[in-house]
Amino acid sequence: MPIVTPISAQIAAEKAGVLAEALPYIQRFYGKTIVIKYGGNAMTEPELKESFARDVVMLKLVGINPVVVHGGGPQINDMLNRIGKQGEFVQGMRVTDAETMDVVEMVLGGLVNKEIVSMINQHGGRAVGLTGKDGHFIRARKMFLRGPDGQPVDIGQVGEVADIDPELVSLLDTRDFIPVIAPIGVGPDGAAFNINADLVAGRLAETLKAEKLVLMTNTPGVLDREGKLLTGLTPQTVDRLVADGTISGGMIPKISSALEAAVNGVGAVHIIDGRVKHALLLEVLTAQGVGTMIKRDE
Numbered sequence: 001m002p003i004v005t006p007i008s009a010q011i012a013a014e015k016a017g018v019l020a021e022a023l024p025y026i027q028r029f030y031g032k033t034i035v036i037k038y039g040g041n042a043m044t045e046p047e048l049k050e051s052f053a054r055d056v057v058m059l060k061l062v063g064i065n066p067v068v069v070h071g072g073g074p075q076i077n078d079m080l081n082r083i084g085k086q087g088e089f090v091q092g093m094r095v096t097d098a099e100t101m102d103v104v105e106m107v108l109g110g111l112v113n114k115e116i117v118s119m120i121n122q123h124g125g126r127a128v129g130l131t132g133k134d135g136h137f138i139r140a141r142k143m144f145l146r147g148p149d150g151q152p153v154d155i156g157q158v159g160e161v162a163d164i165d166p167e168l169v170s171l172l173d174t175r176d177f178i179p180v181i182a183p184i185g186v187g188p189d190g191a192a193f194n195i196n197a198d199l200v201a202g203r204l205a206e207t208l209k210a211e212k213l214v215l216m217t218n219t220p221g222v223l224d225r226e227g228k229l230l231t232g233l234t235p236q237t238v239d240r241l242v243a244d245g246t247i248s249g250g251m252i253p254k255i256s257s258a259l260e261a262a263v264n265g266v267g268a269v270h271i272i273d274g275r276v277k278h279a280l281l282l283e284v285l286t287a288q289g290v291g292t293m294i295k296r297d298e
Contacts, residue, residue: 022285030063032211032267033173034284037201038116039071040218042274049119052216055280056178057125064284065173068120068127068180069204071197072112079103091145092252096156096194104194105131108182116180127178130168132185133192137165138200140185140193159185159193161203169208202257202269211267214283215254216274221292222247222255233294235259258294269294 036056042048059066073094077087080103088095096104113129120127132138140159144152162185172179183200185193198215205213222230225246233241238255241247247255258269272279272291282290 018286021287025285026062026064029211029284031065033065033067033205033208034059034212034214035067035069035201035205035208035210036280037069037071037198037213037215038274039073039197039216040274042216042279043070043072043112043116044074045275048274048277050123051277052274052280053116053119053123053125055278056120056127057123058281059284060125060176060178066178067169067173067204067208067210068116068178069183069197069201070108070112070116070180071183072108075112076104076107079107090153090155093143093145093155093158093196094194096158098157101157101192101194105184105192109133109184113180113182120178120180125178126176127180128172129180129182131182132195132200135165135168136186137168138181138183138185138195139163139165140187140195142187142193157191157193159187159195161185161195161199164204164207166204166207169204196253196257198254198257202261202266205261205266205269206264209265212284213258213261213266213269214280215258215269215271216279217254217271217291218273218275220273220290221271222251230292233259233292235263238294255294262294 038052042052056066056068080087085099109131117127117129139162141162143158143160145155147153169179183195183197185195187193201215202213220229222233224230238247238259242252254271258271262269270283270291270293272283276290279290282288
């Protein structure tokens with residue numbers, strides 16, 4: 001028989017307290033959908049990958065419907081480097097020519113997506129991998145950025161979400177599957193488009209009328225110029241932070257997605273630190289915040 005080491009009364013009380021604290025959150029979010037943008041260190045460090053998979057499976061087992069949208073920027077960069085191609089970004093968006101699009105589809109829709117699906121399934125979940133080309137459920141249109149002179153900037157096969165058909169994801173939810181979605185959309189002519197994962201997650205959360213949108217990052221959240229965490233942001237605050245350069249680069253599409261989701265009915269939007277083990281459970285099932293909450297103006 002295995003030897004069981006007794007725990008102290010204090011540790012036992014602490015563990016029981018954590019479990020009891022989760023109950024009202026489980027009751028509150030039971031049957032609700034939570035869209036999770038999975039990225040950053042949580043996708044690359046083995047210990048964090050495992051804790052994320054366990055978190056997603058636990059949420060599903062207690063009656064919450066997690067929907068995962070993943071990125072894969074570092075993995076795409078690695079593959080581009082292997083073929084001798086340098087990644088290029090404009091205003092936080094990856095410039096995507098035809099060759100880069102082939103790499104994006106191979107890495108996001110294949111290697112990364114299937115690894116996440118396998119990881120969740122190994123921990124007892126029933127994950128299914130998708131891209132927006134499956135059933136054409138993410139329809140895209142070409143994105144043009146605006147240059148300093150006000151003229152449009154063409155960054156290749158980069159898209160924005162034109163429309164999302166929620167039927168496929170909703171069906172998977174009701175059958176106890178966990179959708180894992182690569183942010184690749186399809187244009188009117190069938191061409192693939194690379195779409196920023198934060199933008200897909202935000203629009204999907206709106207479409208599914210999600211209770212929460214959780215964006216996992218490599219920072220504690222949105223920080224001010226002194227490096228202090230900003231715990232609550234509104235559209236007016238964000239406009240000011242973008243104007244003075246506090247929010248820049250890759251954080252811009254993340255914040256834009258979060259704001260749009262909050263304004264369009266998502267219950268709460270959180271930018272959390274994916275470098276913290278079990279950050280997802282801490283955010284959803286405890287009173288302990290681990291990032292920045294985005295809310296619409298009252």
